[in-house]
Amino acid sequence: MPVSGLEQRFLDCLDRLGGFEPSPRLAIAVSGGADSLALTLLADLWARRRGGRAIGLTVDHGLRPDSAAEARQVAGWLAARNIPHHTLAWQGEKPRIGLQAAAREARYRLLEDFCAAKGILHLLLAHHAGDQAETLALRLDAGSGPTGLAGMASIVERPFCRLLRPLLTVSGQELRAYLQQVGQGWIEDPSNRDARFARVRARRALAEDPARQASLLADAARHGSARRAQDRAVARLLARMIVAQPAARALTLDRARLTEAEPAVGRQALVRCLMHVGGQSYPPRQARLDRLWDKLGAGPLDRTATLGGCLLRPERRGGQDRVRVTRETARAGVEALEGRGALPHLNESRMRLGLPTADAIYPYPATPPLAGADFAVAEPVPSVIS
DSSP states (O other): OOOOHHHHHHHHHHHHHOOOOSSOEEEEEOOSSHHHHHHHHHHHHHHHHTTOEEEEEEEEOSOSTTHHHHHHHHHHHHHHTTOOEEEEEOOSOOOSSSHHHHHHHHHHHHHHHHHHHHTOOEEEOOOOHHHHHHHHHHHHHTTOOTTGGGOOOSEEEOSSOEEEOTTTTSOHHHHHHHHHHHTOOOOOOGGGGOTTSHHHHHHHHHHTOHHHHHHHHHHHHHHHHHHHHHHHHHHHHHHHHEEEETTTTEEEEEHHHHHHSOHHHHHHHHHHHHHHHHTOSSOOOHHHHHHHHHHHHTSSOSSOEEETTEEEEEEOGGGOOEEEEEEOGGGTTOOOOSOOSBOHHHHHHHHHTTOOOOOOBOSSSOOOOTTOOSSOOOOOOOOOOO
């Protein structure tokens, strides 16, 4: 059966992202909106051509009276197209403060937990070109640096699956036109028109200024390329300078190797270590990071330092110049962020460099990955896993 222009672009995009097993299974986060429904139909087309399956996942946050009915509507639409579907409910008490952030965290946790339980390696998200431009506009207004201005990455590695965003070069208008072409309805979220939200205001402003949107997307591509190069350099540095200490629940850093690295790379490696051990969702404040970096660069530590929920203690045994990073006792109960297991990000880099792996199971139930990032962690590859 012939495919449309958008379908062919999508097929080519997923082929370029690569890294798929034979008969791949794709999980798609589908809310019932136009963007995610279009993604689901496109992903189903791609997967069937390779003997695989697309599986729709709808998270019901239980925050609106209509949410359960909308999830059932999505299930019905997908069933009519022979696409499996599961509804994942956010259960328990909901916070009164920071509800949007908590809902987002719950959504990703539920989606990734499902993938981990079912052995699904790829979770597709429906962020498109308009979303990317809005993200850049908001981060510019917030004063983000090059890291934030890399925007959303097409590939983000997570402990048990990878997040794929294959629509970042496709407009929302194209997705709606595609659904109309194939006779598929969708659900309109009223919050997408609520001007109280900064993203909605940014969307309206960009709709009136197509040239600025194109400029923002070009900026995202440029910063994303730079960030991928930095991430690879950070991963190489981490693989060479870190030893996992399972009994002591610590990471040990080679201080000299850390501070002799290019400052931008070394500082980012330090941030990844602090977030990994401290269990923090965000990096330390810049001024405090600057002070710690200067202290490390001045020579071996002469006393314990603290930052990001971590203790940094000097280790000079056997003439070695090392720093042991442990979680502060007061923060030992911080809820984990990611899954149990070995240090896959670190070990993969060590093996690629021909170094021995860190033969350890990290004791925390979950932490941010050492060699991962939220914006541009992976280079798309054309290969297929055999």
